[in-house]
Amino acid sequence: GNQSGIPYSRGFECFDERFLGKPLVYCGTLGTIPVEVGGRPSERKEIEVGDWVVMCGGRIGKDGIHGATFSSEELRTESPAQAVQIGDPLTQRKLYEFILEARDTGLFRCITDNGAGGISCSFGEMGKYSGGCECELEGAPVKYEGLQPWEVLVSEAQERMTLAVQPEQRAAFEALAKQRDVEVAFMGTFNDSGYFTVKQEGMVVASLDMNFLYEDGCPTLDMPAVWKAPTVEAPVVPETADFSEVILALLSDLNLCSREYKSRMYDGEVKGLSVVKPFVGSQADVPSDATVLRVDYKSDRGAVLAEGINPWYSDIDTYAMTTSVIDEAVRRVIAVGGDLDRIAILDNFCWPDPVESEKTPDGAFKMAQLVRSCKALYDLTTLYKTPAVSGKDSCKNDSTRGGKKISIPPTLLISAVGQMVDVNQAVTMPFKAVDDMIYVIGETKAELGASSYYRWLAEQQGAAEAIGGQVPEVNGEQALSIYRAMNGATRQELLQSATTPTKGGLALALALATVGSGKGAEVDLSAISEGAVTALFSESNSRFLVSVKPDDAAVFESLFAGLPLILIGRVNAGEVLTIHGLATLDRETMRNRFKATLQGV
Structure with missing residues (x-):
């Protein structure tokens, strides 16, 4: 992007041995x-x-x-x-x-x-x-x-x-x-x-x-699709654990750790229109939920870019995978201040061969996975009124190595582009000021199937495929109500910070909001869920972690009347994230673990 004068705005990497079947490179451009x-x-x-x-x-x-x-x-x-x-x-x-x-x-x-x-x-x-x-x-x-x-x-x-x-x-x-x-x-x-x-x-x-x-000229193919929900074992969840160490381990996980080193090789400032940059926070080293760019030099109107991707959910259900990544992309736009009514998406499907043949005896199942994904795409985009304005598909992402066929997991990247009237109202992830009140918006359910925590736990137990459980679903009507309330809070400038818990759940969202803040935080998740694992690591959709000035709390809470909203704690002047009864994490230790894995790679 540097030599052609196009600013780098978003970037991510997903690691899974199955991508040896065919490594994927997704690129998107907005003009x-x-x-x-x-x-x-x-x-x-x-x-x-x-x-x-x-x-x-x-x-x-x-x-x-x-x-x-x-x-x-x-x-x-x-x-x-x-x-x-x-x-x-x-x-x-x-x-x-x-x-x-x-x-x-x-x-x-x-x-x-x-x-x-x-x-x-x-x-x-x-x-x-x-x-x-x-x-x-x-x-x-x-x-x-x-x-x-x-x-x-x-x-x-x-x-x-x-x-x-x-x-x-x-x-x-x-x-x-x-x-x-x-x-x-x-x-x-x-x-x-x-x-x-x-x-x-x-x-x-x-x-x-x-x-x-x-x-x-092109004949219509008649291809069978047969859906049978796969049986996926769940990992053994220990009754007790050192959650501080678990959170640090997740921060350094290959699919959750910082990509800053590689991202800094690209120019995110060329043209001088960026407002919310790829990295935010006191040291500009925490990835933003979405990026915001002015549409031109004379206007405060902004374009918002975000994405959603989670191929691991496909191991259990591609319908839930699809609704989850659509919701993730949309709520990332909402988190920084994008207008719910001005969001469009791009759908980019990369699939293993879904055509039944001697080489692909499970083609009918893979085709059913694709059908379920397309059905989910239709269902949620029509509900959210987010038109899919472009996209592509690639359905032969397989290879044979050493006599063994390797197929990628069904992978869907949803890119979202939104608008905001005033980029000066943009909100970022890190906590901002001492005594700000920290809230969780949205329901946290026991939805840990194929989650980052379950995948990490399964690897620790030597059973990498034991990731089964309930994959996060989307309550679309409730999500829309939450997103409209978030839009209202942004326009009234009530939000000091906002982020959406995704991979790694609330634990990772709290960790990164603290790392980026240069401050500490003390929270109690007991009202979120009776189970510590669910409270920390559930990846339930349509949620936000926000902070609000004490003087604005009453007005803020009134916007969310009738919606799931829980006050969990406050920002403090310390250097520690304290999660009552569960974890105590030093801010700089979290930063170092987050950045170390891919530093120099």
Whole structure:
């Protein structure tokens, strides 16, 4: 992100041996666009017969050939290295600046990126709007000689865009490209022939019916899905434990510890619009629930970015996994002050092969897991009114190593983008002032199935798969009421701090809020749950840990009348987090354990 001038805002890592089946890399980007461009709605795609088919940006090479195919099949030793694209951030930056200037001066009519399938997809997809297109491959800029026509067509080499340029704008378009040092190629024209035609030196090398490509050419598959809830043993939960040591162990767990060392290699300040940064607190070393950026330099309006992911819940129930990660992403936005009514999400599915075959005898079960996940996505997004505006899927995340098939756990990343009217009202995780009152909002239930604590405990007991139990569910109606009350508290500036307990439960949320505060805290969780393990480590959804000034407590509590709200303690001037009867933790010891695991890695 540094060389192309894009600020790093969010980041995470999940570790599980099953990702040896195919390591996953998720990336998401948020941009802004004028409501209207050239007097018409910016989201409208229009192409007229006779418009030029133009490719601009980087050159075409063998890198990225079959990248989409590579991501949609089992990883093998024969998988081609050339499927991975070679990036060039400086070319990307020049291209972006050129595109924006060309957009604002009306030099093109329509645009799409060259992603999966390269120009074979971008040219054809844009041709839908006019009814066809014809292109000449010899006009394509290439990195080197010797590329076959099909390679030019399907290469996914990076930093390239396809545009529809009006005939009368060609000269101005080329002049701007030369001025901005961006390579452009006029490779053909859009027409209404009903065909996507490709030529090489005047000879037709491909001609496909547009209706076949985009309407009825793809057969519908009939794939079985059979759901049977898996039987997953639970770990043996000890009656007594040194919870201080357990919390320290979780703070240093590979899936819970700090990722600050790696994150600091990226620039989160470029453009100077960040408000709530990736790390917050007195030493700026505690990860924020969400990040907030101004939408521009002259406005206090903000964009809020957050995410939810928890592949381990899938070992028990993908429906609960899906509702949990949607709720996590949404409540992270709410925690920093995002508006519940202005949240959209992206759903990115990565799944093991769900097609039943000799190599995948459990395909029907994996398909049922996918069906349950999709059903959950529909159920909760329609209830929350959070549209899924984009996303993708990859359903062949498996490999065979040493004769053993390795499949990733069903994994869904939900990215959430929200808005807030005034970034000056943004709230962060760490406790702020001595004597502030600490509350837990939401119900804490005995929902520890596949939790961070159960997974840690199972490993300690030498039974890593014994993580069974109730996976957190979502009470959507209650959650919405809580989120609206949180929005009210933010707008009235009643919250000193706010965070949402996720992996590791209240124990980890309290620990990090204390570490980031430079202060101490004393809390009593006996009103949360009769069981210490549930009170500390349950990962129940739709909860918040907040702190409030004593003078604001009455107004704050009135906002949550009729909702689950428990006062658990106060912030103090000490250096210790005290959880009555359960744990006593030194702030700097927690910080050191949290940061040590991946420091330098």
